[in-house]
Amino acid sequence: MSDPIDSPQPEASLSPETADSSLAEPEARKGMSRRGLFGLGGGLGLAAGAIAGGFGGAALAPKTSGGHLEYGFFGEHQAGIITPAQDRLHFAAFDLRSDATRDDLIALLKEWTYAASRLTLGLDVSARGAFDGGPYLPPDDTGEAAGLDAAGLTITFGFGSSLFRDAAGKDRFGLAGQLPPDFTPLPKMANDFISPERSGGDLCVQACANDPQVAVHAIRNLTRIAFGRATLRWSQLGFGRTSSTSSAQTTPRNLFGQKDGTRNLKAEQPERLAEHVWISDGPAWARGGSYLVARRIAMTIEVWDGLQLSEQDRVLGRDKKSGAPLSGGTEFTEPDFAKTGPTGRPLIDPRSHVARAAPENNGGIAMLRRGYNYVDGNDGTGRLDAGLFFIGFVKAPERFAAVHTNMARDDMFVEYLKTTSSSVFLVPPGAREGQYVGQALFEA
Numbered sequence: 001m002s003d004p005i006d007s008p009q010p011e012a013s014l015s016p017e018t019a020d021s022s023l024a025e026p027e028a029r030k031g032m033s034r035r036g037l038f039g040l041g042g043g044l045g046l047a048a049g050a051i052a053g054g055f056g057g058a059a060l061a062p063k064t065s066g067g068h069l070e071y072g073f074f075g076e077h078q079a080g081i082i083t084p085a086q087d088r089l090h091f092a093a094f095d096l097r098s099d100a101t102r103d104d105l106i107a108l109l110k111e112w113t114y115a116a117s118r119l120t121l122g123l124d125v126s127a128r129g130a131f132d133g134g135p136y137l138p139p140d141d142t143g144e145a146a147g148l149d150a151a152g153l154t155i156t157f158g159f160g161s162s163l164f165r166d167a168a169g170k171d172r173f174g175l176a177g178q179l180p181p182d183f184t185p186l187p188k189m190a191n192d193f194i195s196p197e198r199s200g201g202d203l204c205v206q207a208c209a210n211d212p213q214v215a216v217h218a219i220r221n222l223t224r225i226a227f228g229r230a231t232l233r234w235s236q237l238g239f240g241r242t243s244s245t246s247s248a249q250t251t252p253r254n255l256f257g258q259k260d261g262t263r264n265l266k267a268e269q270p271e272r273l274a275e276h277v278w279i280s281d282g283p284a285w286a287r288g289g290s291y292l293v294a295r296r297i298a299m300t301i302e303v304w305d306g307l308q309l310s311e312q313d314r315v316l317g318r319d320k321k322s323g324a325p326l327s328g329g330t331e332f333t334e335p336d337f338a339k340t341g342p343t344g345r346p347l348i349d350p351r352s353h354v355a356r357a358a359p360e361n362n363g364g365i366a367m368l369r370r371g372y373n374y375v376d377g378n379d380g381t382g383r384l385d386a387g388l389f390f391i392g393f394v395k396a397p398e399r400f401a402a403v404h405t406n407m408a409r410d411d412m413f414v415e416y417l418k419t420t421s422s423s424v425f426l427v428p429p430g431a432r433e434g435q436y437v438g439q440a441l442f443e444a
């Protein structure tokens with residue numbers, strides 16, 4: 001059954017100042033949902049570098065089309081931050097080639113925007129897609145998502161600090177003057193065993209979806225589009241969200257078996273998001289964006305599994321079964337860090353993870369967590385190489401560093417964790433229809 005997604009959409013509303021004829025590409029509307037017909041002919045090659053000018057929808061408003069979940073790419077903020085966390089992740093970091101120019105970078109962002117605007121609606125990367133480019137060319141789209149719907153796919157782009165000034169201090173793209181003063185590196189923490197080759201990068205792409213094949217297809221095709229300009233530096237697959245980012249979601253469990261995300265910031269708290277997540281200082285081009293902190297944290301799950309339940313609870317500060325704080329109540333009862341038990345000691349150990357990480361004990365700082373479990377095989381001694389790919393969004397990296405420093409100091413949890421990768425990216429605000437992601441940076 002064909003199921004076209006191109007039901008009437010509002011036309012792109014580009015002002016004369018921002019309009020760029022190459023961006024308002026009517027051909028971009030062509031193409032049917034992957035679960036319907038493929039293309040309407042008259043394909044648009046990726047090399048055209050045009051981006052969708054007519055796809056409607058704010059990034060945060062889901063569209064259920066025939067029961068399928070879709071988040072439009074364009075909006076005030078990029079999707080994939082406060083969007084209800086999907087179940088699967090493919091995260092990738094890229095380095096621009098040493099000979100890439102500013103124009104190459106802009107062209108890449110335009111083409112990525114165009115592709116992302118289609119993929120998030122369940123379309124192939126171009127109208128020619130996987131099958132309609134003719135028999136004599138490699139297909140534009142790799143095809144493994146054919147027949148699959150958008151599965152709630154969000155694609156979130158970020159900039160590494162090396163985009164502004166590389167490790168040698170070189171301003172490769174004329175962007176050094178736009179580096180926000182807040183964009184500072186994280187200090188080294190206890191139990192950091194950071195591998196540089198799986199950390200950092202000039203650009204990042206976070207693809208989240210409820211179908212792993214859809215997320216992988218997105219990264220694979222965006223990587224292909226980058227060919228000749230940027231190469232994949234490192235990537236990470238994740239399964240099973242470890243946070244809720246909407247109060248409509250149930251709290252998931254992480255690989256330690258704990259309810260994780262109970263006290264996370266939620267999409268339904270706009271004031272708190274404005275206070276803690278959205279960038280509001282520094283250069284205008286970055287405002288409305290956020291800093292993405294990604295840390296691959298190995299969890300010694302075999303050691304953890306050998307701890308008695310009461311010790312597991314003490315280390316976290318919550319009851320494993322119900323998720324309630326050890327000071328009492330139910331899962332969503334606020335923890336009472338001052339409440340003492342019969343021995344006169346606090347019911348929530350001051351060195352527990354929730355005590356160390358809570359805003360009450362960190363000058364009020366909160367963050368939006370959006371991490372995923374990972375299992376990447378096992379080591380030579382038969383232990384799973386498993387853990388949490390932590391993703392947190394904050395309005396300034398130093399805020400994350402402050403909480404993390406408090407945690408790394410003597411949080412009992414840290415004994416069971418080992419961080420192997422660490423990166424910070426600036427996620428620019430969302431693109432308006434007819435614009436490409438990060439456009440304001442290049443026009444500043």
Ligand SMILES: C=CC1=C(C)c2cc3[nH]c(cc4nc(cc5[nH]c(cc1n2)c(C)c5CCC(=O)O)C(CCC(=O)O)=C4C)c(C)c3C=C
Nearest residue numbers: 254258259260261262263264297354357358359388403404
């Ligand atoms: C500094 C940042 C944080 C890192 C790194 C981190 C790692 C980490 N956390 C868990 C499991 C849980 N964390 C929970 C709460 C929680 N964690 C952080 C920050 C970091 N966690 C914060 C800010 C909070 C919220 C504190 C609060 O507001 O009270 C919880 C409890 C449930 C919840 O509120 O979400 C769990 C469980 C793991 C497994 C982990 C690294 C592998």
Ligand SMILES: [Fe+2]
Nearest residue numbers: 353354357369
């Ligand atoms: Fe935590």
